Amino acid sequence: MELQLLSQELSDELARIESITTDVVKKSDLSIVLCRNLLIKLKRHVSKKEFESASKEIAFFKHTKQVPLRNLVYFFELKSFEIHYPNGDDGTKQKYIIRKLKKLNSFFSRNLDFIQYIDQGKTYLDTHYFTREYFNEFNITHARYYFRNPEFSSSHDLLLAKLDANRRLIAYLDIRLKNIGKLNGHKTIPPNQLKWTASKTDMTELAYALKSSRAVNDGQVSIREIIKTLELAFYFKSGDPYQNYGEIRIRKKSRTKFLDDLTLSLLSNLDKGDQ
Template identity: 30%
Template sequence: MDLIINKLEGAIQKKELGLNDVLTDAPIIIKLLESGFEELKLLISDFHFEEKSDEILFFKVKKPRLFSKLIYYQKIYHIELNRPVSGFQVQECFLKKEFEQINAFYNKNTEFIQYYRSGKTLMDEFYFIRGKNDIELNLESFYFERDPRFSTAFDFKVTRLLANDMLAAYLNNQLVRLKYQEENSYNIDDTIPYAKWTDKKTALAEIIYGIHEAKSINAGNIGIKMLATILGNTFKIDMSDIYQIFLEIRSRKGDRTTYLSSLIKSLNQKMEAADNR
């Protein structure tokens, strides 16, 4: 199972690093995810988890982390496919309308979202163990979710939450770009030197959380989501799933800040080498 997930995540990350045009590149990512989910579904449908904690981890973290990307890329593909091609105000109005569905989801699921974001676990066995499906959820589920052997009562809500988080970040970024272009009358991409993050997303996430916790930007008066958006835009990598990445980092065994530790080691080695010259 983990082999399939790791292989799929690796393939998706490579495609994301090369993502330049949504209309051209998103369908490739969507196809990869759909194929991967079919394979994962065949495995999980008849799979028995030895521990409840393993089943909860899969349906609370692992599956939503991937599935949310499928929904996200399908959504931004259709947004760009139907987006007006001219007029700053027309495009702005179009993008802002997309927020209505996101806000409706947040408002409808406030209690669960607070539970999930706070890291609580009291209701996890009800939310993320198979066999306790909610009838209401079946009405709003994806076709992958209609098989109770491959879904739980609330894993699809987590999936939609993560997808909406990524979508909100994408829309905000597009609105900022539109505003900047309107005010300056040139393409924002032409004003920023090309610099692309080529390491793992978890590595950049460690830096983002480290900066945030050290209160190094605006004396700490900046949200983690905004900080992730700024650095993601700077280095041309989508960091809209920053909360989900943090859960992945927290679940590590041993040294949980492997990238930050490697930075310290590399810098010390450089200084020691300079001292010995």
């Protein structure tokens, strides 16, 4: 059995489903069935045949199994989101999406070390993360309805699948959030929503200051996560934080202009209170 070929066939079939239906719940149901069926086939294969080497076992759990597993997680969570999506006004819908986004961002904060390990292409812990020998050494995530059999799971294969699925889900939710209110030809802002009235670079400057000072999650959080939280709180798009940071670094005068202005404004207000 060519396992990689089966995974490629699944990807092709998922793409076909994507092209034939716009009903998200129906699409999710069809995709979930396909992913589960392939995982069952892969499980049978793994139970009958030992891996020839640790490197091949790592390749299976880190790459081959990921195709059906990450799609299973994504479509399961997507269906759950859609069937619980409220029928209320725009403000109610926005609150529901923002609440879901906060939960997803919390996942990234909790698993920051592993995410950095994957994003930076590191491999020195792959034997621990992606072979079955160390399955019981890590209690990393709630299994829910996913495949968590010790004979068919490594300690971190599900966490890797959730990482990929959650990134995809965040992109989907961002689009849903942006599209709220567009059916009426206007962009809706939730009632009593605070609005950011400073510049994009000002928000970036604040985000970097929060991270550098370890004021948020003791510094164990990415700039993008802080930016995303600020954007959601103030209903504002600040653009690419790294490009904005580049503009801040090349300033000829103060590179902390926004923070300096905040300090001066606060001191001025305090001085007025003393008079």
